[in-house]
Amino acid sequence: MAPRPSFRAGLTGFALLLLACFAPLPAQAGDEELRATLAPLRAADFNTKAELVEALIAANHPRTVAILTAFTTNRLHYAAAFDRMVISADSAAEMTVEDAVTGEALGPVGRRDLDRITTNNRLRRLIGDRLAQLGLASADPQQRLAAVETFVRNPDPASAALLQERQTLETDPQIAAQLEAALALIDLTSADPAVRAQAAEVLGGRIPAEIRGRLMRVAADDPDATVRLAAQEALAKTELRLRLLGWAETLFFGLSLGSVLVLAAIGLTVTFGVMGVINMAHGELMMLGAYTTWVVQQWLPVNWSLPVAVPLAFLVAGLVGIAIERGVIRFLYGRPLETLLATFGISLILQQAVRSIFSPLNRAVAAPEWMSGTVMLGPLEVTLNRLVIIGFCIAVFTLLWLALQRTRLGLEVRAVTQNRAMARAMGVRTARVDALTFGLGSGIAGVAGVALSQLTNVGPNLGQNYLVDSFMVVVFGGVGNLWGTLVAGLSLGVANKLLEPWAGAVLAKILLLVFLILFIQRRPRGLFPQRGRAAEA
Amino acid sequence: MLLPRWLLSDRAGLVMLAVLVILGVGVPILNLWVPPDHPLHVTSYTVALLGKYLCYALLAVSIDLVWGYMGILSLGHAAFFALGGYCCGMYLMRQIGTRGVYGHPDLPDFMVFLNWEALPWYWFGFDQFWFAALMVLAVPGLLAFVFGWFAFRSRVSGVYLSIITQALTYALMLAFFRNEMGFGGNNGLTDFKDVLGFSLQSDSTRVVLFVLSALALAGGYLACRWLVSTRMGRVLVAIRDSEDRARFLGYRVERVKALVFTFSAMLAGVAGALYVPQVGIINPGEFAPLNSIEAVIWVAVGGRGTLVGPVVGAVLVNYSKTWLTTALPEVWLFALGGLFVAVTLLLPYGLIGLLRRRRESAS
Structure with missing residues (x-):
């Protein structure tokens, strides 16, 4: 006799749980190790800082994202009073700070007592890329989506490999669709007209303004006629979708006005x-x-x-x-x-x-409040x-x-x-x-x-x-x-x-x-x- | 006597006509030839006010003809009143000529303000008095005929008809509020200078307008009184009391209804046309559903189906409105609302009905 379905489901679930426990995870660094990695930042030049950023990523500490975000937004400081790295909440004269490593609140500190860790554009770009990569690998679908969307906004051919790798793993359909868009946007810059045409075709029917803008430029300026044609077709598809969406929106507005009328008349x-x-x-x-x-x-x-x-x-x-x-x-x-x-x-x-x-x-x-906002x-x-x-x-x-x-x-x-x-x-x-x-x-x-x-x-x-x-x-x-x-x-x-x-x-x-x-x-x-x-x- | 029988038997009507004659002769004398400091002097303000009441009374008579005798409660009669008013206003607008703020020979001020190049086609002809006078009858009449013909032919009656007449005036109000319509939008038509060359500001013109209003009311009343005394009048009452039976007896109910409805709308149009030069403005607010319903309550207060009652009701209600809105503005709507309830509950035949009942119980 076959086992009952619910029993079988339970068994599968248990097996998955076991697998998860033994799955190889990158080693997590301890707080002290992280502190040691952070300490040299204060005196380092920009090249060393770049290396330290890579080291921070490799450390895979829960606070890594917080520290790197603070770093790019000029909120990472060295506080002499505590002899450690701190993150400030804002940039007023009197700042509330927290320990960079533990996130423990340390109270207000005057700006003069803080030594800001400086960045430059190269560093910021590096950190941005690394953060996006971290986001791509994040377990939280919301963060993954946000990370992919940054790639859609700035398609960077250097990260194509990374995105492709993610694409083979991604199961969430929404994120997969965004990944496809990001890769297609990168492909649009390819030297091969066939690849460009294919990418334009993939991008057809997508609403975001940056995608439509790119397609319009390609449709107008691309040296290859077939690519231009592909982009024009893709744009026509987008147009149609937009019009359908417009109709759906009118229908919705109409239904909501109609509901008011029904309420008044009923x-x-x-x-x-x-x-x-x-x-x-x-x-x-x-x-x-x-x-x-x-x-x-x-x-x-x-x-x-x-x-x-x-x-x-x-x-x-x-x-x-x-x-x-x-x-x-x-x-x-x-x-x-x-x-x-x-x-x-x-x-x-x-x-x-x-x-x-x-x-x-x-x-x-x-x-x-619960009635305001959009959904x-x-x-x-x-x-x-x-x-x-x-x-x-x-x-x-x-x-x-x-x-x-x-x-x-x-x-x-x-x-x-x-x-x-x-x-x-x-x-x-x-x-x-x-x-x-x-x-x-x-x-x-x-x-x-x-x-x-x-x-x-x-x-x-x-x-x-x-x-x-x-x-x-x-x-x-x-x-x-x-x-x-x-x-x-x-x-x-x-x-x-x-x-x-x-x-x-x-x-x-x-x-x-x-x-x-x-x-x-x-x-x-x-x-x-x-x-x-x-x-x- | 020289009077025809249908008028002779109408004692209340004769009394009212006598009062109208006294007013029509007396008010001009008291206004123009009695010196201002004399206690009997009637001010020009009062003349205009009385003229306004007479126009309202004519509107009430026109409503009573269709409601009291034919059973059609029109909640849109003020629309015909306002259309007549607009026709008259358009003529007065064209008479301003180059004396407007912008001094354009053809275009009224609001059109110049809206950067219009030329007069819209429907404004042509309104510089001629005869054409405007014709339109005062034709426009409300045509609308009423088309509307009535379709409504009565498909046997829309009772409250449905009331509601769609209300929708009609509401739709017209929204339309006239639009600037693109070419009737001055929100502000309507105003700033009139003269009519047929006589200045609207002068006392003698105002007195003439007042006398004309009295004549129009008397004429309208006599026409309606004559109409209801003829065979057709009997058919009207038959339709009111049992429409189906009248139809089975072979009367073309919808034709009679459309005809009388059209005539009533024309009377309302005349009332509106006389109203506009006396108050000096016509705007889309005149189309408001409330105005039509207020006019219906004048009829109900005086007593519907009497033709005299509406005249009494219109004058009484409007006099109290003038008095209350200045003395106790807060109370006016309470009073008007209370009047609606009290009249329908306690005085189904209005003031005239009350008088008749008293006389009957006395004899």
Whole structure:
């Protein structure tokens, strides 16, 4: 019987471990030996210093990289007070230093008490090369990558052998690709046109500016026609890749804008779509959510504010929503035009309330650190906050969908919207369901407001700016259809970003509005109209 | 009596027309021929203000025609008002001639500022008064006809129609904010000098504009009153109360709707055209969705489906706006918002409805 797979894997792992223990490693020098190697640096001339650098490399001490880096950046000194080599943290008059060999902190020392070990360009180049070689051999993939990238920036024919040696060993695909690029860049300087043409071909489709610049020069100036042709083809490949990347970027921007639209519209899908109530104060409920975020940030550190603000904004907006439903809307069921006017009045009151309580000026809502910066999404560099918004939109959508499909309240909501009289006959308390549904839709508007506070100015007009957009999304998607809202929001976002480059931001928006006005006339019930009995009501 | 029957039975309307006549005669006398220190003197500021209210009232009447009698809640009527205003503004702009800051004979200042070489094609003809006057009717009318024809033919109705009318005015606002549109962008059209050779600064021109506004309102009111008293008016109400039934009875609902919607837009355009010389500026802010909705609330306050109510509502609401925004600026939006809620909840037929109910309970 064959051994079970997990057992076999364990055995292989153990064998690898054993091998690692007995693998021949360069001998590691002790601290004292290193100190002895460093000591002569103080008095040596540049030739001797070069030899000493080689000796340092050979010593293979854990501090070697730190010492050599300090050496090239003029931070390696001899400190008479301690009679040893030290590394300073910076180059101010009063410097904190650490022992070069052990890294032990030695406290501040005046500049006059330090004797700087001087370098020249030849030494710096030597050290740079050696550091890169060390990096190439490093066990840490991050350091290896950094080392290869320095070779891509300064392709040096002398290090070709070194890179080739590394290439046979390298397993990480990203580093291997960079190694290939570095070698090809070196090959571009070869005397043999065939090698140059081959190198140009390899470099095709690579984005970095230095590679494209080299290729362009080759495509223009190379004495050999076939090489020029190869470089031109390679550049065309790069162009295509760049264009694809551009499209992917537009798509991503569009998706992130679409997520915002979906977030803004999705609460409306519940109140307008499911309940049939036109809530013109929807935008102001979002504004309340955004202001909740601001208030939370006055009390809590910014990094913690968002997880607190999301549920709180849901509560605040939800409660205001329930108050609106109980106080005004419930008297107006079946009179949609009057509901529209009354809720518009409420939106004016909420706007002015915010203006009076906070201020008519915009409030600055800070972005938490964990949302700033960029992240690589494959070859695409994207800003983290847009990514978070997309994820947040998906999360809110999923939660709302689950709430409507899987909970008791959701069941009752659907029952009431499909046939109010029948639901009541079955014992559903419709008044309570109405209030809770409206509260749910309003709460989601508040949550959307938290997201908006990270993207736009938080001011009394925040809601107004999104109101028309969110109605358009709901109507475009088909009233009462969550999936329709999702598809409509995302496609409007992408369409907007596709139009923007050639039409400009404002015109793109106008074009989309005109398109929507025409679309509604063609299909008054939206992309995904409701079918069956619910549609007749 | 000499009056036709449809007018004779409209007592509230007769009262309003009488008030208009008194205003139209009295205000000019009190402004021009009563000395300024006399307690009965009406200042030029008040004349312009009253003229503005009358223009708003005409806009409200035009909204009431489509909302109160046809059941179409347009949240974009201010767009037609503003388009009429822009047509008038373009004429007034061309009248400035070489008196602008840059002194260019053809181009308005903002075009010189934007380094434009020549007048865009759509500005041609606006130096002629008759052409501009025609456009005041044609531009809003054409937009309303095209928009209405498509919307009504595909049976977009109710709140959907309200929302797309709002989108329409919103889109127009964004468009007019663009400098490239050639309508002065953000600043709009202003700095007008004279109309038909009469200076806009002079008291007599202002009084004439006021009288014209009163005449336009009276004319607009009479036209609407006549329209709703005809057979077509009955069809309108039938459409409002049961569109499907009217269609089954054989009426071409979409044609009637498009026609009346177009007429209403033209009235709004006239109101806008009279409004612009009295306030001296037109800018894209007039397209803001809020303006349209405010106009709807004037109608609701006065009482929709009455034609007199909107006039009363427009004057009352705007008078309180003028008073509140100077005395208690913080309160105005609270008051307006409260008005929306209170009117829809408590006064579904507006002030006129309240009066009628009181009279009925008294008799």
